[in-house]
Amino acid sequence: MEKTYNNKSIMTYILIIIGIIYIFPILLTFTNSLMSIGEIEENYSTEDGIFSDDDYKYIDMNIIPETVTFNQYRHIFLNTPTYINMFWNSVKLTFPILIGQLIVSSVVAYMFTVLRFKFKEILYFLYILVMLLPLQVTMVPNYIVADMLNIKDSYLAIIIPLIFNPFGVVLLRQYMKVFPYSYVEAAQMDGAGHLYIFTKLVLPMIKSGIVSLGILTFIDCWNIVDQAIVFIRESHRQPLSVFLSSINQGEIGVAFASSSFYAIPILLVFFYGQKYLEDGIQTAGLKG
Template sequence: MSKPTHYSKRIFHIFLLTVFSIMAIIYILPLVITFTNSLMSMNEVSSHYNTFGDIFHPEGKFVSMAIIPERITLSQYVHILAESPVYLNMFWNSVKIAVPVVAGQLFVSSMAAYAFTILQFKGKELLFFIYIIVMLLPLQVTLMPNYIVFDWLNMTDSYLAIILPGIFNPSGVFLLRQFMKMIPSAYIESAQMDGAGHIRIFFNIVLPMIKSGLASVAMLTFVDYWNVVDQAAIFIQDTYAKPMSLFLARVNQGQIGVSFASSCFYIFPVLIILFYGQEYLKEGINLSGLKG
């Protein structure tokens, strides 16, 4: 009776491995195609992807997708990095949005989480409950109040209309509070008995013990605001001030020959950050209690 059970478990494991392998290939294939096509010449990309048609327009042509380039070249990258400054300009526009949001989010969230975890004041739990409600609201619900406020402040066509709401996003407070709750209270009490104030406790005891949480918040915030679309489309009116996340949608309309290289150029910072910080991110999600 043991052999059939053993064989059935082995078959089940092989089946799961096959299914997950197919799913992994499906998810990875677009990235592979994007990278390999970025090594094509601009003329080759245009010849493959610049003609569209369907069954209702028989005179048209279908896109002939290619994975392996006929001739490997870096001409697409040369164009976006050296010949056309608009790509670097849009890239730095994204940096101007994402980096201040990350820095401000870490500063504000860490201090607010410390207040919600360590300090004792009236109405603390109610205030944190309001934080959770705001965090659960979809972005589309908060865009209109934000627009009204920044229009009143005459700041609608400014990066601050995106950066300030991002800095005060309550999700970072929630995540860091989960980390601080795991710090033994004996550490805080011992420091207070030795005469340490809240500023010294915050910088010398709490922050060093939540490094993985800070890294997790930084990475998640960077990815979120590197890919910002809705806020930028509403608040930023100047075409040359728009981030690259919006500019990529226009590449296929005007310069399809460099669309793949511009996509790789756009996702490269995110991949680098996630690659080097994946251990911090996994540890942060596990320790925060967000993992099911």
């Protein structure tokens, strides 16, 4: 008993240390965004660091600001209109993908779970295979198809492939497999069609799965970088995730504020749907 308790204590400490390592950059970014320009320049100046020599330079990292100020946020909202424009570019990319993927994934997952047709398992295996391919592999055929459709320099070149991302189908099918098929059979015996079964029986039962997919899709699409660089050539039409790299090359205080504000939507979505995400992951693993 004592050995088990010690093992649990060790694992707890290890998880706490890992958690601190992950949280520290986020905490540092947010607190530094509340510092004045002078304080940031003093902390991150390599000329007068607390340790320095000819080969290495060290900087001072302070988490708690001496004076809390919102001047960095005021600068990006009032003096950097490009930032707001890029923010709305991210919104225009993310929400069509989010809505489209939820609709397409739920319908296709229902088809793979309830309907009976030839070669269904082979087709589903191909979905899994495509899902496992790296982004760099699938981006090449996506670019070729976008060029054929004459949409390679538009948001559609990014939105359409991500709407049909097979990950959502695979995830929601796991939820639907937990759903008792006897309910579907009983509804069919009462004369219910697939539209009624899908909207009135299946969707309410997989609510946690839909929310989980929505959270994961939002986080993934909000952080789009590679697709935007490849398909969108005009810099003023690129999302904020790409624009942040150019902000980081300027004033470091503005970079902290920009990164903090950029992360707020992701944190809000995650904290709001954390319970659904945890329940969804547990439910999806009940039946393979």
